[in-house]
Amino acid sequence: MGIEVRNLTKSFGNTLALDNVNININEKQIYGLLGNNGAGKTTLLNIITNRLYPDSGKVLIDGEQVLDNDRVLGRVFMVGEKNLYPEGMRVKKAFEITKLFYPNFDIQYANELARRFELDTRKKITALSTGYASIFRIILALSVNTPYLLLDEPVLGLDAQHRDMFYKLLIEKYSENPCTIIFSTHLIQEAANLINHVLIIKNGCIIRDMPCEELLEGGYTVSGPAALVDNYISGLKVLSVNSLGGLKTACIHGKAEQSDLPPGLEISSMGLQDYFISLMNEEESK
Amino acid sequence: MQLTWRFDDERPIYIQLAEMLEDAILSGAYKEEEQIPSITEFSIAYKINPATALKGVNILVDAGLLYKKRGVGMFVASGAREKLVKKRKEQFYRTFVEPAILEAIHLGIGKSDLIEMIERGLSEHGN
Numbered sequence: 001m002g003i004e005v006r007n008l009t010k011s012f013g014n015t016l017a018l019d020n021v022n023i024n025i026n027e028k029q030i031y032g033l034l035g036n037n038g039a040g041k042t043t044l045l046n047i048i049t050n051r052l053y054p055d056s057g058k059v060l061i062d063g064e065q066v067l068d069n070d071r072v073l074g075r076v077f078m079v080g081e082k083n084l085y086p087e088g089m090r091v092k093k094a095f096e097i098t099k100l101f102y103p104n105f106d107i108q109y110a111n112e113l114a115r116r117f118e119l120d121t122r123k124k125i126t127a128l129s130t131g132y133a134s135i136f137r138i139i140l141a142l143s144v145n146t147p148y149l150l151l152d153e154p155v156l157g158l159d160a161q162h163r164d165m166f167y168k169l170l171i172e173k174y175s176e177n178p179c180t181i182i183f184s185t186h187l188i189q190e191a192a193n194l195i196n197h198v199l200i201i202k203n204g205c206i207i208r209d210m211p212c213e214e215l216l217e218g219g220y221t222v223s224g225p226a227a228l229v230d231n232y233i234s235g236l237k238v239l240s241v242n243s244l245g246g247l248k249t250a251c252i253h254g255k256a257e258q259s260d261l262p263p264g265l266e267i268s269s270m271g272l273q274d275y276f277i278s279l280m281n282e283e284e285s286k
Numbered sequence: 287m288q289l290t291w292r293f294d295d296e297r298p299i300y301i302q303l304a305e306m307l308e309d310a311i312l313s314g315a316y317k318e319e320e321q322i323p324s325i326t327e328f329s330i331a332y333k334i335n336p337a338t339a340l341k342g343v344n345i346l347v348d349a350g351l352l353y354k355k356r357g358v359g360m361f362v363a364s365g366a367r368e369k370l371v372k373k374r375k376e377q378f379y380r381t382f383v384e385p386a387i388l389e390a391i392h393l394g395i396g397k398s399d400l401i402e403m404i405e406r407g408l409s410e411h412g413n
Contacts, residue, residue, distance in 0.1 A: 030335060048345045053317060175326040175336050193299055193334040271295030 001028045001062035002180065003048060003148065008057035010043055017043040018054070019204040027147075031193035032212070033184040034276055040125060040204040041184045042080065042258040045150050049078045061148065063121075067197075077102060077125075078138040078150035081253070083125055089129075091121040091136060104145035111125035113139045117162065130157035138166050142173055151183045155190075163187070167194060200276065202283055212272065217274050223249040224265040232265055239278035251278040299334055303342030311351065311366050312374070320362045322352065 003025035008020040012061075015042050025031060035041050044050040048059050050066050050073055059066045085094050091114065099105040113122050117135045119128075121180050128136055134157050141149055171194065174181065182199075185191045198215050200208035208215060219239065220233055229248040237253040245251045251274065256267045268280070310316045316318070328339040343360065344354040351366040362410050390400050 164333075168330050169352065171329045171333065171336065172326070175329055190333075193332070193338065196335045196337055217296070268296045269298075274295065 004060040004063075005039070005044075005048065006058050006060070008044070008047060008054050008059065010047060010052065010054050011135055016204050018047070019047065020057070021204070021206055022174065022200075023199065023209060025182065026197075027180050029180060029197050030156060030174065030195045031182045031197045031199055032188075032191055032272075033181075033182055033199045033201065034188060035184075035201035036280060039201045041201055042152055043078065043180065043204075044079060044201065045152050049073065049076055049150060051078075053226050074102065074147050076139060076148040077144040077146040077152065078152065079154055080140045082150040083137070085125050087126055088124055090124055091119065094125060094136075094140075100138065102144050102146060105140075106143045106145060110143040113142060114122065117165065119173065119234065119270040134158050135162065141170055145177070145179075147179050149179055149181045153184055153186070155185065155187060159182070163190065167191075172192070188273040188276055198272070200279065202280070207283070208279070216269060216272065216275060217255065219251060219253050219270045219278070220267055221240055221249055221251050221274070222261075222267050223247065224254075224266055228262060228264050232262065237284065239275075239282045251275075293332070295332075300338050300342035300345070303328070303332070303334070303339060304345040307343065307346055308351070308370055311362055311371050316362050318362045318366055319359050321359050337382075367373055 005023040005025075007019055008021040009016075021040075021044065033044070035039050043045060043052065043231065047054050048061075048066065050068060053067070061072045061076060064072045066076075085097070089097075095110050096104070098136075099107055111121065112226050113119075117139065119132055119135050119139065123132075125133070134155065137153075138154050141151060141154065155166060160168065168192065170181075173179075180197050182193060183191060192212070196212055198208060198210060198212050199206060222229060224247070225231075226243055226246050226248040229241075229250055233250045239251040239253050241248060243249075243251045251270060256269075259269065261267060291297050307316070307322070310322075315321050325336055325339045325343060328334070328343070329336040332339070343352065347354065349369070350411075351363055351369060352360050353363050354360050387400070395403075
C-alpha cells in the first residue's frame with residue numbers, strides 16, 4: 001500500500017520548510033531522498049513518523065493517517081541524527097526497550113551486529129562517539145524488521161569500512177525480506193547503485209520524483225573543444241558548463257542523439273551525483 | 287570473478303554487470319553447466335539494488351547464455367562460450383576493423399598496404 005504524502009506544508013517561524021509536498025512511496029522499493037542542507041529532508045521524515053505535526057496536509061501509511069496512530073507507527077522505524085533514548089541508558093537496555101515497541105526486533109541479530117561492528121553493548125548511548133552513535137542506530141535499523149524503514153543520514157561519521165559493511169548488510173536484509181526504505185544521504189555516489197527511486201528536494205519542494213534509471217537517462221554530458229561544444233549546446237537545455245583550457249564539458253537535460261553528434265565531440269551518461277550537482281547549480285542560477 | 291571490479295558512470299549498471307558476466311564466461315571463470323552466484327550474492331558483493339542485478343542477469347538469460355533451475359539457481363548454458371566468442375568477433379569487426387578500413391580509404395591507403403600493416407602489427411606482437 002505504501003506511504004502517501006498529501007499537500008504537506010510546514011513552517012518554522014518565517015521559514016517555509018515544506019511547501020505543499022505530494023509523494024507516493026511504493027512498497028518494497030529503496031528510495032533515495034536527496035537535497036542540500038536545510039532542503040527539508042529531515043522535516044519530511046519527521047512528519048511521516050509523527051515526530052512533528054504539519055501545518056496542513058496529511059500522511060497515510062497503508063491507507064491510514066499517521067497522526068497519533070500508534071498502530072500504524074509501529075510499522076515504521078526511523079533512524080535520525082538524534083537519539084531518543086533516555087540519558088544514561090546502555091546499548092543493551094536500548095535493544096530490550098526497542099523490542100517492547102517493535103515486537104519483530106531481533107535482539108540476537110542486533111547483538112551479532114554489535115560484535116561485528118565492535119560496539120560494546122555495555123556502554124552508555126550518550127558516551128558513544130559520533131561514529132559509534134551512527135553504528136548503534138544502524139544496528140537498530142537492521143534488526144527492527146518493520147515494513148517501513150526511514151534512514152536519515154545513516155552513515156554520518158562512519159568510516160569507509162563501516163559504510164561498506166552497512167551497505168552490504170542493508171542489501172542482504174532487503175534481499176531476504178524486502179521492505180520499503182527511504183534513505184537520505186549526502187554521499188550520493190555511494191548510495192546511487194542501491195536506490196531504485198530518486199526524490200530530490202529543494203527549498204521544501206520535491207523537484208524530481210522518478211526511477212533512478214529514468215532520471216539518469218534524462219541527462220548526459222558532452223565534451224570536446226569549446227567552440228564545438230558551444231555550437232552543439234545552443235538551443236539545448238543546459239544544466240551546467242565547465243571549461244578547462246580550450247576544452248569544455250556541458251551537462252545537458254534530455255536524451256542524447258548519437259546520430260547527429262559532430263566529430264570531435266564525445267557523449268557520456270551522467271552519474272547520479274553529477275546530475276544532482278548540475279541540477280542544484282541550475283536551480284540556484286534561476 | 288574480479289571482486290575489485292568497479293562500475294563507471296558511463297553506462298547503466300545492469301549493462302556493465304551483464305558485460306562482466308560475459309567476460310567471466312569468456313575467461314572460463316564461469317564454466318558451462320556450472321552454477322553462478324545468486325542475484326542476492328551479486329547485489330551484496332557489488333552493493334547494487336537486487337532489481338538492477340536481476341536486470342543484468344536477465345540479459346544473459348534472454349540471450350540463452352544462462353538458464354535457471356527452479357529452486358537451485360542459475361547455470362551457464364552449454365555452448366555459451368562459443369556464442370559469446372561469435373558475438374564478440376562481430377563486435378570486434380564493427381568497433382575496430384570497420385573504422386580502421388574507413389580511415390584507410392579516407393587516407394588513400396591501399397589494400398596491400400593495409401594487409402602489410404596488419405601483418406606488421408601481428409609480427410611486432412609475436413604472431
